[in-house]
Amino acid sequence: EPEVTQTPSHQVTQMGQEVILRCVPISNHLYFYWYRQILGQKVEFLVSFYNNEISEKSEIFDDQFSVERPDGSNFTLKIRSTKLEDSAMYFCASSQGRHAYEQYFGPGTRLTVT
Amino acid sequence: GENVEQHPSTLSVQEGDSAVIKCTYSDSASNYFPWYKQELGKGPQLIIDIRSNVGEKKDQRIAVTLNKTAKHFSLHITETQPEDSAVYFCAATTSGGYQKVTFGIGTKLQVIP
Numbered sequence: 291e292p293e294v295t296q297t298p299s300h301q302v303t304q305m306g307q308e309v310i311l312r313c314v315p316i317s318n319h320l321y322f323y324w325y326r327q328i329l330g331q332k333v334e335f336l337v338s339f340y341n342n343e344i345s346e347k348s349e350i351f352d353d354q355f356s357v358e359r360p361d362g363s364n365f366t367l368k369i370r371s372t373k374l375e376d377s378a379m380y381f382c383a384s385s386q387g388r389h390a391y392e393q394y395f396g397p398g399t400r401l402t403v404t
Numbered sequence: 405g406e407n408v409e410q411h412p413s414t415l416s417v418q419e420g421d422s423a424v425i426k427c428t429y430s431d432s433a434s435n436y437f438p439w440y441k442q443e444l445g446k447g448p449q450l451i452i453d454i455r456s457n458v459g460e461k462k463d464q465r466i467a468v469t470l471n472k473t474a475k476h477f478s479l480h481i482t483e484t485q486p487e488d489s490a491v492y493f494c495a496a497t498t499s500g501g502y503q504k505v506t507f508g509i510g511t512k513l514q515v516i517p
Contacts, residue, residue: 294447323504325505325507331509332408332507332508332509332510333448333493333505333507333510334507335504335505335506338504346504348504381447381448383447388503389503390436390438390495390497390503390504390505391436391438391450391453393450393503393505394447394449395440395447395448395449396447397445397446397447398447
């Protein structure tokens, strides 16, 4: 069964450093999403991406964040200058259509900012 | 925006017993309610869902109920098995636009053999 993959599984970085989290969505999917879950808190929507542009973003997704689909297969989340509060599990998801029931989630990348 | 509350945060049951997880939502415009199961090392996976025009839905040992008036919905797992042990998330979303999912905090279910 096709699945969404994410790399790395765990990333440790120092405050102020840039990080790029990578996702490989399911190959025929057109809609892409990032969510995050801070330890002990809810999974929160960050951003959705379709047709090479952001379709919706949350208040969390400020200028420090950016997304890109650089080569038609990867979908990346960049955090320009990490803060301690960016420490969280980041989930990528993809879907063929725009409906929530079509979203498939990756296993997540645990980001630790020290 | 939508807010989804979920309880309990942890739940331990004996194998064979039933487990119930309850959620409430705030936005009356929400009309689609998925439930996800997250096993260790994996992302959330959709296990069952219910739409606002339906009060109950069942799939083998799992069932979901929805009370739109009270804005709450529940997941019921009967005859629990050790492989049901996981974190379960309830969620809500609205149709139209790009459907971001609003999650509850999750319930860690442990089924004791």
